[in-house]
Amino acid sequence: MNTQLFNISVEGFEIVNHILTLGYASMAAALLYFVLTKNNSLPKYRMSSVISVVVMVSAFLLLFIQKQSWSNAYAFNGAVYGLKEGADLFTNGYRYLNWLIDVPMLLIQILFVAEITGSDRFKYMARFSLSGSLMIILGYIGQFYEPGRLNANLFLWAFWGLASTAFFIHVLVLITKVIRQGQSIMEGTPRALFGAILPLFYISWWLYPVAYAAPVLMQFGASYELTIVSQQVIYTIADIASKIVYGVMLSATATMLSEKKGFAVA
Numbered sequence: 001m002n003t004q005l006f007n008i009s010v011e012g013f014e015i016v017n018h019i020l021t022l023g024y025a026s027m028a029a030a031l032l033y034f035v036l037t038k039n040n041s042l043p044k045y046r047m048s049s050v051i052s053v054v055v056m057v058s059a060f061l062l063l064f065i066q067k068q069s070w071s072n073a074y075a076f077n078g079a080v081y082g083l084k085e086g087a088d089l090f091t092n093g094y095r096y097l098n099w100l101i102d103v104p105m106l107l108i109q110i111l112f113v114a115e116i117t118g119s120d121r122f123k124y125m126a127r128f129s130l131s132g133s134l135m136i137i138l139g140y141i142g143q144f145y146e147p148g149r150l151n152a153n154l155f156l157w158a159f160w161g162l163a164s165t166a167f168f169i170h171v172l173v174l175i176t177k178v179i180r181q182g183q184s185i186m187e188g189t190p191r192a193l194f195g196a197i198l199p200l201f202y203i204s205w206w207l208y209p210v211a212y213a214a215p216v217l218m219q220f221g222a223s224y225e226l227t228i229v230s231q232q233v234i235y236t237i238a239d240i241a242s243k244i245v246y247g248v249m250l251s252a253t254a255t256m257l258s259e260k261k262g263f264a265v266a
C-alpha cells in the first residue's frame, strides 16, 4: 500500500482535530443544559430531556474516542501528517456505535412531546428501534469498504449504503407522521416550533448519508484529504443539529406546552 496517498496537510489535520473536539465539547455543554432544564416542563414531558441526557453522555464518550482515533493515527513528519507506523488506522466505527445508541433514543424521545401514548407509542418505539438500528448496522458493514480504506470496494460500499437507505426512508416516513400527529394537538407558538423540527430533521439526518458518500469524490479526482476532512466536518455539523438543536427544540416546546397548561416554571 502506498501510504503517501493518505498524507494530510497540517491544515487538514488540524481542522479535523478541532472539529472533533468541538463535537464532544458541545455534547458535554448540552448535557448540562438538559439536566438543568429538565424540570421546566410537566412530568409527562420530562422523559424527552432524560433521553437527551442519555444521548449526550453516549455522544460525549464516543466522540471523545473518535477524536483520539484521529490524533493517534497520524504523526507529523516535518512537512505533513502521515500514517503513524504501528498505530491503529483512523476509523469512523465509533460514530456508528454512538448512532446505534442514539438513533433509537432520538426517535423515541419525540413521542413524549408529541403526546403519543398507549399502544401507538409502543408501536412507534418498536418500528423506530428496528428500522433505526438496521439502518446503522448495514451502514457500519458498508463503511469497511469505503474508497480510501484498505479494503475499498465500490460495489459493496454502495450496496450496503443503499440497503441502509431503505430503512432510512422508513424512518423518515414514520417521523413525518409523528410530527404531524403531534402538531395536530398543539396550537400557537409551540405548534410552530414543534413543526419546525420536521425540516431540521430532514436536513440534519440527510447529512449522514451525504458524509458517508463523500469519498465518492475520489472517483472524480478529489484527494483523500479533501474527502476525509469534509466527511468529518459534515458528520459533526449533523451531530450537533440532530442531537442538540433537536433536543433543545423539543424541550422548549414541552416548556411552552406546560406553561399553557398552567405549569409555572420556577
Ligand code: RET
Binding pocket: 098, 099, 102, 103, 106, 135, 136, 138, 139, 140, 142, 160, 161, 162, 164, 165, 168, 205, 206, 208, 209, 212, 239, 242, 243
Ligand atoms: C448511513 C449509511 C449510508 C446510508 C444511510 C446512512 C444513514 C445514517 C443516518 C444516521 C443518523 C444518525 C444520527 C445520529 C445521532 O446521534 C448509516 C450513513 C442512509 C441517518 C441522527
